[in-house]
Amino acid sequence: MSKIPLQLKFLLFLFVFVAFWYENGISQSLDPRDEADVILSQYQEAKSDRKKLDLISQLVRVIHYSDSAQKYYPEAIRLARLVGDAELEAQNLNRLGVYYRNMNLQEDALKLYEEALTISRNANIPVQIGHSLNNIGQIFFYQDQFEESLKYYREAETKFLEIADKEGLAYNYNGMSLVLAAIGNFEQALITINKAINIREESGNERQLTVSKFNRAGIFMSMGDYTNAEPDIINLYDYGMINDKIRAINALEKLVELKLKTTNYSQAIAYAKEAMMLHKEKPYSESMIEIYHMMYNYYFYRGNLSESKKYLDILEKEKDILNVEKTKNYLAGLTIKKQKDEIAGLYREKVLMEINNRFKMYLLLALFLFAFAMFIALSIYYRSYFREKKNLSHLQDKQKQIEQQASELDRLNMVKDKIFSILAHDLKAPLDSLWGMVKLIDEENLSQSEFEEYLPIISQNLGNNSMLLENLLIWSRSQMKGMHVQLSRLNLNKLVDENIRFLLSSGYYKGQLMENYVAADIEVEADKNMIDIVFRNLLTNALKFTREGDQIIVDTKESDNVYTVCVSDQGTGISEEGLKKLFGKDFHSTSGTHQEKGTGLGLILTKELVQKNKGEIWAESTLGMGSTFCFTLPKL
Structure with a gap:
């Protein structure tokens, strides 16, 4: 099978994502909350397992596309197994799989679909067999395994035709048309989606009909048939404006x-x-x-x-913020592909050079036999010599280019390793703690008082992670050469006040006195977002290494060409050895007064942002006597 162009593949994926999201009713035209409350109340009062199963299955159907449904599915599946109702067990497994699919947990969804398929086949439940096959085909479609996806859709079609299930066939044809379009079989894709449209027109389901027509618009768009695509898109617009x-x-x-x-x-x-x-x-x-x-x-x-x-x-x-890892992998893939193409080109040139050398050898042999041939051979030789010299120079240029690309790829890999290191050591532990807390709450093993005791710690950890993620993403973008200075006129006093107010409600604040001595009329021309991050990092560091009652002061000094902004604190200070490591290329950090974790990334990023705004940054400190971080900004 020929490889699908990237643009077409993206377009089809976008249509699939939107269409299935839409078809699964993420936004319902009717508010199901009142109905759900009634069913939940009846379920809580039910005495028999059979009655509970019927009610909870009805409940999850009503709230299927909300986050609250997820917690009821395991109980519905358990009750179905308890009372031996294979159909409801398979149905709830399929519905839970749809939830996981919508959360982009495709492997988890696939396991649930396969389990539902096994149960349905063992109990010979045709409807659930068809829906399970449909769902599995959809997952393989998302994973670009189009032949495998089509196989499951075909099998599901056969099952739905056997039992004359038109609703199942409509879903089947809807999904199958997208697979056919993805493999470039647009004619068959149109035939198939029109089958779904005909069924849904007969049933009078306006929402599902709109979905199918929108899918058909996607196929027309992929074919470049914009005239036929437009009415179907407008149909979705009209429906959306109402619903x-x-x-x-x-x-x-x-x-x-x-x-x-x-x-x-x-x-x-x-x-x-x-x-x-x-x-x-x-x-x-x-x-x-x-x-x-x-x-x-x-x-x-x-x-x-x-x-x-x-x-x-x-x-x-x-x-x-762009996904740094995907961007980096994409760039690395492009670099490797380019290197392969260039190596192939060099190899072809090498083969041509070898052929040329053999040709010269034949000419040299002829020179010894014929004088006239010698003259011709010498002429050819000199022409070939200069051509070869030019080729050699070209090869050397190519070699330098490849070396530069290899060096850039090494740098990108180092960036990746640093990012993974931060994610592994500084993000995983707080998130694991939060997950553990959620699990304890879910299992009702954590009392209200215990939860309130842990809440400040969780808040601080998440606050630390938020600052770390912001610094990490901005620094990563700068490493990928994606940051550009956007100069604007900004008031330093106002910017300092905004950051102080922000940090007073953060997990870093421990009752310190934060003072803004920056004159109200000081204005500079710089990138507001970058300088905002500089102040936030410097003030955050000051909060980390000070205690309750300590004073933190932001002040400025004026010289001929620059303003010098200083953030001073009465904290723990920094040793001479620690000062030498600040602002370096390697990550270095120490724990704060409340054992706050850090990576050193904030100061590295701060230095880069100050330099991008034509300034310099430095630190002065005495261990146990506090620290002062200063940076300069050009005057207007």
């Missing part, structure tokens, strides 16, 4: 893409603005990030830098 604004935003995302591809730019801009208005009412970042990105590209490539920057700023605020 679910998130779906309307998602439809607007595809309409923006469609209009840009068909060069109807004014309509694309109008759709984007409508999506932005809906986003204020019903936030949906996944689609809005794509819309902002498309609009940024549109204005950028047309030279409208002010509009492109506006959308870029919105995009940066909207999207989460």
